[in-house]
Amino acid sequence: MKASQLFYPTLREVPSEAEIVSHQLLLRAGFIRKNTAGVYTYLPLARRVLRKIENIVREEMDKAGGQEIVMPIIQPRELWDKSGRWSLYGEEMFKLGDRHKREFALGPTHEELITTLVNADVHSYKGLPLLLYQIQNKYRDEIRPRFGLMRGREFIMKDLYSFDVDDAGLDVSYQKMHKAYQQIYERLNLKYRVVQADSGAIGGKESHEFMVLAASGESEIVYCTLCDYAANVEKAVCSVDQAVRTEEESRPLTKVHTPGQKTINDIVEFLGIPKTKQIKTLMYSADGELIAAILRGDRELNEIKLKNTLQANELFMADEAVVKEICGAGFGSLGPVGMPVRIYIDLEVAAMNNFACGANEDDYHFTNVNLDRDFTAYAVADLRNAVAGDKCPCCEGNLQMIRGIEVGHIFKLGTRYSQAMQATFLDDKGQEQFFVMGCYGIGVSRTMAAAVEQNYDENGIIWPLPIAPFQVIIVPVNINQADQKAMAEQLYQQLTANGIEVLLDDRDERAGVKFKDADLIGIPLRITIGSKTLQENKVEMKKRWEKESFLVDIDAVIGTVHDIIFK
């Protein structure tokens, strides 16, 4: 491809709408343009990258037994009524009507559609397992689209759905996908981590997320430095034996006057009691019922864990006025002693003694509080967020934190959708059974953005070789010099003939402009043709990710490029 022919409008300045690196660079380098919030046009360079990602995904899906199909974007309401998700998905779905006033949705995901499809045409266990996938635009009317391609309202996703005869079959399909996903991220050449994930209200028992590691990632991940354990903080287990047991004797409960002291820090200062000897009491409304969640003073509540423990559908922090009425004190003065609602305590708290807490009376606290003697817990559960330094739940190692971008997510769905959609087959005993399903997504466009978040410098993008829009860029310093132009053409032809994707910057621009653009769009390998080196029958080569360039004999160019690209 000749740069003079390529549509890649680069920008010198950062468009003001872009906050994060991938958004800024993809805009500046002429990969994407915004149409409306969360909706983008992919220009030629982006299209090339997306295709490469898609092809790697496609190959691995096929290798794992997947078969590609394409499902419609427009889906009728009835399908979604069947699964109950028309209202459940609610606002997040783009909805539209036709001229007959029939209602439709732009597909945010395709479980309903594919379950219907498979149910219509697979009637026997002999047709299973069946793995079908597509790479397609998805539509979600995000409350707040942001970060460019990271959280768009229209995005490209690969979604595969597995259909099996039973749970054992699902396990096999799930493992296949798990492995295929690892292959994919290896091949994309991205640093990533697989983590245990919360499967959400709708998911099944098991779920893993694939995280591309990047400082700007939205998700927090904990991982063990010794073993393979890794999990989304939402999910990370804080096991019992992490709790520091205190061996001291129980001391008598004491009520202390603490005028105006509300926060944990206030008590640290006022009473000289460390955070780790205090507890905090958080009030929640769970499906309308007021409950108390209790944690050590320095810990953070994990709402997802609490929600799962309570098996609540709706959970939000209680209104202070309500709390005051029922408990007799405001937020800063609460405690479990005499608390008139159900008390859920964190595992760690169960191991503490002689701690301090609010007395359910403004301006008073208790010290030397002890579980069972002074109050009883309705349940003890893992409720807090893991933090760096926690003991690994699987081994003797310690946990560390890192940030990541969720680019893949796999779920065991079980029979949730097949039951809702009444999708069945006959097993080998002639019994009617529900399909046992799994679903497996990869955010293709998000993966492109994540690759940028992970690979850039002050000059622009540094594409990993497997997904670079071009592998090599040839820059003749001055295209008006006949010998440079001729050499550029010659190398371009030769490299192209050798199956290498080359961009020839044949524009009549100054060298600086061409270098800047080459760096910005992130082509991994640059070949510079200048008059001095040309006289010595050499060209200059530079790897985008390295600082120094090096000279190569013209005869050796093909071989050198080959070595670098195909390693």
Added chain:
RNA sequence: CGGGAUGUGGCUCAGCUUGGUAGAGCGCCUGGUUCGGGACCAGGAGGCCGCAGGUUCAAAUCCUGUCAUCCCGACCA
């Protein structure tokens, strides 16, 4: 949906407080000089100042409404 901010040529922004009919840099076009890290000189094109009302002799500027975009939060297979 709450809180905050912003809408002025393709991009980044100034002008708005104290109304008098629009500017800079970059980009773009033409000519010339340049030519290994976003050149220089000269000339030029391009904006009913997001939109709709209102106040006023007069509105980019003041007022009201509205739309859009961005950030924080709530939300989130």
